[in-house]
Amino acid sequence: xxxxxxxxxxxxxxxxxxxxxxxxxxxxxxxxxxxxxxxxxxxxxxxxxxxxxxxxxxxxxxxxxxxxxxxxxxxxxxxxxxxxxxxxxxxxxxxxxxxxxxxxxxxxxxxxxxxxxxxxxxxxxxxxxxxxxxxxxxxxxxxxxxxxxxxxxxxxxxxxxxxxxxxxxxxxxxxxxxxxxxxxxxxxxxxxxxxxxxxxxxxxxxxxxxxxxxxxxxxxxxxxxxxxxxxxxxxxxxxxxxxxxxxxxxxxxxxxxxxxxxxxxxxxxxxx
Numbered sequence: 001x002x003x004x005x006x007x008x009x010x011x012x013x014x015x016x017x018x019x020x021x022x023x024x025x026x027x028x029x030x031x032x033x034x035x036x037x038x039x040x041x042x043x044x045x046x047x048x049x050x051x052x053x054x055x056x057x058x059x060x061x062x063x064x065x066x067x068x069x070x071x072x073x074x075x076x077x078x079x080x081x082x083x084x085x086x087x088x089x090x091x092x093x094x095x096x097x098x099x100x101x102x103x104x105x106x107x108x109x110x111x112x113x114x115x116x117x118x119x120x121x122x123x124x125x126x127x128x129x130x131x132x133x134x135x136x137x138x139x140x141x142x143x144x145x146x147x148x149x150x151x152x153x154x155x156x157x158x159x160x161x162x163x164x165x166x167x168x169x170x171x172x173x174x175x176x177x178x179x180x181x182x183x184x185x186x187x188x189x190x191x192x193x194x195x196x197x198x199x200x201x202x203x204x205x206x207x208x209x210x211x212x213x214x215x216x217x218x219x220x221x222x223x224x225x226x227x228x229x230x231x232x233x234x235x236x237x238x239x240x241x242x243x244x245x246x247x248x249x250x251x252x253x254x255x256x257x258x259x260x261x262x263x264x265x266x267x268x269x270x271x272x
Contacts, residue, residue, distance in 0.1 A: 030154050049095040051104055053187035056111060057085040063090045064185035068272040069176070071121050078118055085115060088132070100190030102164050107187050109155045109173045112143045116152070117176050117269070126267045127176045138175075145262040167230040167238060168197040171204045179221070179266035187260075198242075205242040210263070213250055217259040236260070 057244050059081060063073040088108050113127075116137060120130055123248060130137040136154040145155075160169050174183040182205040188196055205211055210221045224235035231238045236258070240251050251258065 026088035047051045049092050051091050055080055056187045060185045064183050067182040069270050070181055070272045074114055097190055099193045103190045103193050105155055105159050113176050126269055140219050169199045171200045176270055177267045178270050200244045205239055206244045216254055216257055217261050219261050221265050222262045222265045252267055
């Protein structure tokens with residue numbers, strides 16, 4: 001997406017002309033007037049690029065309920081999903097604000113993951129079945145972004161994690177599996193990103209399917225093992241930060257005696 005040309009401002013133009021008349025020889029005024037028109041119309045706008053997420057918002061609202069995704073519904077609406085993916089592919093992420101760009105890549109990861117599942121749905125029970133002996137589904141290069149073809153791994157490990165350095169991203173991106181944090185049923189937006197990330201993180205941390213205490217042992221998602229460095233090698237502190245009051249009190253009560261166990265990851269497709 002290219003920077004927009006500024007709309008012609010008639011009052012500003014005449015103001016400039018009046019100023020020129022007082023400072024320039026009369027015969028030079030028309031020349032500078034023409035130059036001024038060109039400069040005012042062609043100057044880049046300070047308005048930053050935005051992505052129209054309306055199609056995606058409609059699809060998510062229709063086909064994501066609770067913790068499950070209606071892939072049959074997405075399959076029927078695949079042409080609309082393709083229209084949205086085309087919007088993402090044409091977008092210029094570099095011209096976006098920090099939060100808008102962050103939200104853009106989260107939406108891209110999630111939307112293209114849905115598309116990847118649809119390429120072989122309903123003939124699969126797990127996204128991992130899309131891979132082969134030599135590759136996995138996340139390394140498959142099928143996403144056109146920024147004038148190049150990339151993979152889901154590229155978006156996650158070359159853009160989202162290193163560029164934004166926010167561990168909450170792990171609770172926003174969805175790998176189409178039951179072991180993943182649920183897919184949000186609305187697009188991520190730059191203006192509301194902080195609220196959305198905090199809400200999804202709190203929801204996941206306090207969901208007893210993914211994290212729970214049993215006696216002196218804290219059972220947690222393998223996300224906290226796979227990406228421990230993203231949590232500053234202190235996942236317990238991160239969990240405590242987002243834990244509900246009762247959960248946090250129990251963690252504090254156990255203190256340094258607490259034990260860690262990582263739950264098996266459920267790669268079954270998160271379908272309805």
